[in-house]
Amino acid sequence: MxxxxxxxxxxxxxxxTRGFAHILPRIIVLVIVAFVGWAVxxxxxxxxxxxxxxxxxxxxxxxxxxxxLLSKAAxxxxxxxxxxxxxxxxxxxxxxxxVSVLGVFGLQEQIAKFFLFLPRLFVALLTMFxxxxxxxxxxxxxxxxxxxxxxxxxRLLSVAIRTIIIVFVLSMVFEEVGVGEQTMLVAFGIAFxxxxxxxxxxxxxxxxxxxxQFLEERFVQGRKDxxxxxxxxxx
Amino acid sequence: MTEVKSAEESSLTDDFLxxxxxxxxxxxxxxxxxxxxxxxxxxxxxxxQAGLLTFFPRERVAIIxxxxxxxxxxxxxxxxxAIGDERRSSKMYTLRTLHSxxxxxxxxxxxxxxxxxxxxxxxxxxxxxxxxxxxxxxxMTTDWLAALLRPVYAETFDLVLPTYRRHRFDGILLTNLLYxxxxxxxxxxxxxxxxSEYAFSGRLGSHFLTQNPWHEEIARAGxxxxxxxxxxxxxxRICQSFLGTKQHVERHSADxxxxxxxxxxxxxxxxxxxxxxxxxxxxxxxxxxxxxxxEFTLEPLRINRKRLRDMFSTGVTELESVFRAILSASTLAxxxxxxxxxxxxxxxxxxxxxxxxxxxAVAYHKSVISRDHVIQALAPLFRGRAFTFLMENRDGxxxxxxxxxxxxxxxxxxxxxxxxxxxxxxE
Numbered sequence: 001m002x003x004x005x006x007x008x009x010x011x012x013x014x015x016x017t018r019g020f021a022h023i024l025p026r027i028i029v030l031v032i033v034a035f036v037g038w039a040v041x042x043x044x045x046x047x048x049x050x051x052x053x054x055x056x057x058x059x060x061x062x063x064x065x066x067x068x069l070l071s072k073a074a075x076x077x078x079x080x081x082x083x084x085x086x087x088x089x090x091x092x093x094x095x096x097x098x099v100s101v102l103g104v105f106g107l108q109e110q111i112a113k114f115f116l117f118l119p120r121l122f123v124a125l126l127t128m129f130x131x132x133x134x135x136x137x138x139x140x141x142x143x144x145x146x147x148x149x150x151x152x153x154x155r156l157l158s159v160a161i162r163t164i165i166i167v168f169v170l171s172m173v174f175e176e177v178g179v180g181e182q183t184m185l186v187a188f189g190i191a192f193x194x195x196x197x198x199x200x201x202x203x204x205x206x207x208x209x210x211x212x213q214f215l216e217e218r219f220v221q222g223r224k225d226x227x228x229x230x231x232x233x234x235x
Numbered sequence: 236m237t238e239v240k241s242a243e244e245s246s247l248t249d250d251f252l253x254x255x256x257x258x259x260x261x262x263x264x265x266x267x268x269x270x271x272x273x274x275x276x277x278x279x280x281x282x283x284q285a286g287l288l289t290f291f292p293r294e295r296v297a298i299i300x301x302x303x304x305x306x307x308x309x310x311x312x313x314x315x316x317a318i319g320d321e322r323r324s325s326k327m328y329t330l331r332t333l334h335s336x337x338x339x340x341x342x343x344x345x346x347x348x349x350x351x352x353x354x355x356x357x358x359x360x361x362x363x364x365x366x367x368x369x370x371x372x373x374x375m376t377t378d379w380l381a382a383l384l385r386p387v388y389a390e391t392f393d394l395v396l397p398t399y400r401r402h403r404f405d406g407i408l409l410t411n412l413l414y415x416x417x418x419x420x421x422x423x424x425x426x427x428x429x430x431s432e433y434a435f436s437g438r439l440g441s442h443f444l445t446q447n448p449w450h451e452e453i454a455r456a457g458x459x460x461x462x463x464x465x466x467x468x469x470x471x472r473i474c475q476s477f478l479g480t481k482q483h484v485e486r487h488s489a490d491x492x493x494x495x496x497x498x499x500x501x502x503x504x505x506x507x508x509x510x511x512x513x514x515x516x517x518x519x520x521x522x523x524x525x526x527x528x529x530e531f532t533l534e535p536l537r538i539n540r541k542r543l544r545d546m547f548s549t550g551v552t553e554l555e556s557v558f559r560a561i562l563s564a565s566t567l568a569x570x571x572x573x574x575x576x577x578x579x580x581x582x583x584x585x586x587x588x589x590x591x592x593x594x595x596a597v598a599y600h601k602s603v604i605s606r607d608h609v610i611q612a613l614a615p616l617f618r619g620r621a622f623t624f625l626m627e628n629r630d631g632x633x634x635x636x637x638x639x640x641x642x643x644x645x646x647x648x649x650x651x652x653x654x655x656x657x658x659x660x661x662e
Contacts, residue, residue, distance in 0.1 A: 059603075137605065140557060144611040147553050148492055150546055154553045234408035234494045234617075235429060 023102065030098035037094020045087035052079040066132045085125075089118065117177075124176040131169025135162045167191065247355055251338035255359050258334050262294035263287070263384060264362035266353030269300055270344035272370035273307035279375055280316035283368060284333060286380030291388075297360060300337040301352040303344030309370075310337035346497070347458035354444045362437050364388040369431035374482045382476040382525065383434035393439040393471035396430050396463065399481035400530035403628055403636045404538065406481075407621045410640050412592060413460070413498055419647035420506070421467045422516040426475060426529050429460045429498045439471050457501025464505045468512055477526025491614050500610045503599040506658075514655060519648060531633040543622040544581060548574040550615020557612050561598040563657075566590050570616070583616075583623040585646040591616055592647075593654040600658065 052058075061067050061078035075081055096111045139162035146154030171188035175181055247255075265283050269276060280298065287296050300313040314335045340352045350367070357365045364387040366380060386392040409427065417428040443465050466473055506513065551558070551574040558567050569587055576582075592613075599609045628636045 140604065140608055143553065144557070144608055147546075147550050148611060148614045150542075150549070154549075233405045234491055235406055235431075235498065 026101050026103070029101050030095075033098035033101070034091075034095050037091050037098070040094065041087045041090035044090050045083045048086050049079060049083040052082060057082070060133070061129075066129065066136075093118075120176055120178070124173045127176060128169060128173050131165065131172070135165035135169065138162075138165060164192070164195070247352065247359075248338060251336070251352075251356075252359075254336045254338075255356055258297055258336070258360060260295065261297045261334075261360045261362050262364070263291055263296045263388060264353070264357045264360060264365045265296070265298045265380070266350075266356070266365060266367045267298065267300045267313060267370055268303070268346065268349035268353070268367070269305060269309045269313065269370045270303035271305045271307050271309060273305070273309050273312055275373050276309050276312050276370050277316055279368065279370060279372060280313050280335075282375045282377055283380060284316065286377040287333060289377055290381040291384070294388075297334040297336065297356075297362075299353055299356045300335070301349040302337060302339045303349060304339060304342040310339065313337050350458045350462070351444070354440045357437060357440045358444060362440075364434060364436060365440055366434040367432065372432060372482070374480050375432075376479060379432065379478050382478055383432060386474050386476065386525070387434050387436050391472060392474045393436040394463070394466040394473045395434040396425055396427050396473065396475050397432050397478045398426050398475050398524060398527065398529050399478055400527070400532060401481045402536065403531040403533060403631075403633065404536055404625060407624055408494060408498060408617065411588070411620055411624055411643065412617070413502065415640070415644040415647040416502060416592060416596075417460075417464075418519045418644050419651050420513040420516065421464065421509075422519045423467055423473065424519050424521045424644075425463060425467075425473065428463045428502075429457075430463070431459070432478065433459075433462075435462070435466070436471075439466055439469070442469055442471075457497040457504075460498055460501045461505065464502075464509065468509050473522055475522060475524040475528070477524065477528075477530075480532075491617070492611055495610050495613055495617070496607070499613060500599075500606070503596050503610075504606075506596060507600060510658075514658075517648075517651070519644070529637070531636050533633060538625060540622055540625055541578070543618045543625070544578060547583075547615050547619030547622060550612075550618070554612055554615065557604065557608065560603045561609060561612060562591065562594050566594055570619075574619075581619075581622065582626075583619045585643050586650070588620045588623075588643070589646045589650045590653065591620075593650065594657065596654065597657040 057079050058067065058077050061070075066078055070076070070078060070081065076084070093115070096114060100108055100111050139158040142161045143154050143158035146157050151157065167188065171184050174184040265287070267276070267280065267283070283298060287294075287298075298313070300310055302310045302313075314337050316335070336356075338352060340348050353365070353367060364384050366383045368375065368379075372379075383395050383397070386395045409429065413428050414426055418424050443462055446465060446469075463473075551570050555567075555571075558570070562570070566587070570591070573581060573583060573587075595609060595613055598604075599606055603609070624639075627639055631639070
């Protein structure tokens with residue numbers, strides 16, 4: 001009985017040693033790949049940070065309004081954030097490559113899925129950035145046009161345009177990364193429709209006098225000249 | 236052959252090219268850019284014809300109408316215009332055929348393309364002297380052509396710019412920004428750098444045609460000011476001629492932003508390529524002027540001053556985020572301070588206005604935001620400055636108005652180092 005236990009234990013120990021000896025080189029490979037990956041990712045981060053600083057990416061993101069969003073969320077600058085993102089994606093990619101060497105059942109498939117997801121994530125981030133850039137540009141254009149046309153509440157108009165564009169961009173981003181695709185689409189449709197209906201009703205009821213005044217001034221000659229004052233001729 | 240090639244490059248239509256070739260060569264060419272000007276164009280073309288017949292009866296002349304897709308029959312009116320009996324005098328005779336040609340350069344108006352068409356035609360016809368006349372100058376007299384063309388045709392000037400008798404509150408953008416800034420930067424005391432009537436020599440026309448970056452957006456709008464600056468930069472001989480009364484044209488407040496784009500946008504964009512020229516100039520020199528340099532009329536105008544000031548204050552409040560990207564903190568703080576003042580105490584001083592304009596020029600150069608947005612953001616501030624100009628000159632004589640403009644010009648000249656400092660990133 002005693003010999004049997006010792007034999008089983010010895011056998012188990014030998015199998016463990018054999019297994020460990022079998023997996024040890026793979027673990028070493030994993031560590032090496034992870035270390036090389038860290039070095040490559042760090043290098044990429046340095047290069048990208050320099051390029052982004054050179055092209056004044058922070059200024060671009062500031063004019064897009066992305067910097068304000070980042071500072072509100074207590075996040076670092078856009079240059080730093082993008083550099084860190086690239087660092088982590090690159091390093092994680094290398095680590096997963098190393099892990100795949102271990103030959104763990106089912107892990108290969110998940111790693112393949114992760115790598116397939118990366119382009120979509122990149123497109124989503126790109127969409128987000130250019131969306132914010134567009135939102136900043138168009139909201140500022142609306143603000144300037146409204147101020148110069150002496151319209152009431154120009155900032156409200158500008159914020160409304162910015163919000164609509166951002167909501168639209170977010171729905172595109174979520175669709176791209178596949179998070180709650182249907183839910184986001186339906187939610188966006190409902191929210192957008194509600195806003196448009198609300199605006200239509202508000203302008204319909206609230207702006208009927210303005211519309212009448214505009215039409216009278218435009219088409220009824222008598223009213224048009226009433227109380228008219230000279231406007232400065234700039235040239 | 237060379238002319239045909241350059242005309243082809245400028246994309247003149249075959250029909251127009253054919254008509255020009257049938258004209259042959261001319262001594263004088265008068266260009267009239269139009270777009271839906273049927274109401275005013277008739278008397279203007281009559282005045283041009285009468286002017287040509289009276290003052291240049293022996294010269295070979297052509298009138299070229301560059302039309303931007305009029306739908307009211309303007310080109311027909313130009314081509315078929317005939318001098319009425321009331322204009323015809325005993326001195327009026329012609330020894331040669333007076334050619335009138337009209338061409339549609341595009342289906343929508345574009346000032347730069349219209350000028351390019353006229354310049355191409357002038358080059359093709361080897362015109363010695365050319366004049367451009369605005370289709371809105373209803374007070375044009377036959378003398379205008381002589382005043383504009385003689386210095387080029389009979390003397391050796393390359394560019395003749397107009398001076399007018401204007402209402403003291405007309406052309407506030409000219410008197411408060413374009414004239415003083417052009418003068419301070421380029422050292423020439425040109426009263427109307429953005430002229431609607433002017434004359435030029437064939438060689439200056441050809442120079443501008445080849446030098447100007449026509450592909451750029453700014454070449455399509457604001458080419459008039461670019462033309463003046465090109466003549467200054469090229470060292471061409473420039474003079475001014477007094478034409479007479481410039482009619483007060485009724486404008487809408489919506490006209491201000493397009494006017495800023497055409498003039499201030501073009502002026503700001505000229506700073507980059509001409510940096511070596513303007514950065515070394517100090518002071519300014521008067522240029523030869525035939526007749527009065529500028530005259531002001533003082534009749535009262537009903538101008539809504541309150542609206543101007545309100546639009547300034549609203550602009551300063553609402554556009555704070557935009558101004559933060561364009562202006563220095565001290566300038567913005569000063570603007571915010573004066574925007575809170577009542578009408579009696581409100582004053583947008585010369586120094587503050589000059590600082591504002593120079594900071595806008597630098598923001599435009601550095602593209603801190605979209606360049607078009609920089610120009611649009613200037614509109615409410617210009618209204619504030621216009622309000623101050625109205626208040627300062629409401630009871631003043633023509634001499635007082637002139638003195639105030641001169642004071643502003645000197646402020647622009649005095650503060651030029653501030654512009655250079657910011658341009659080079661030292662301030």
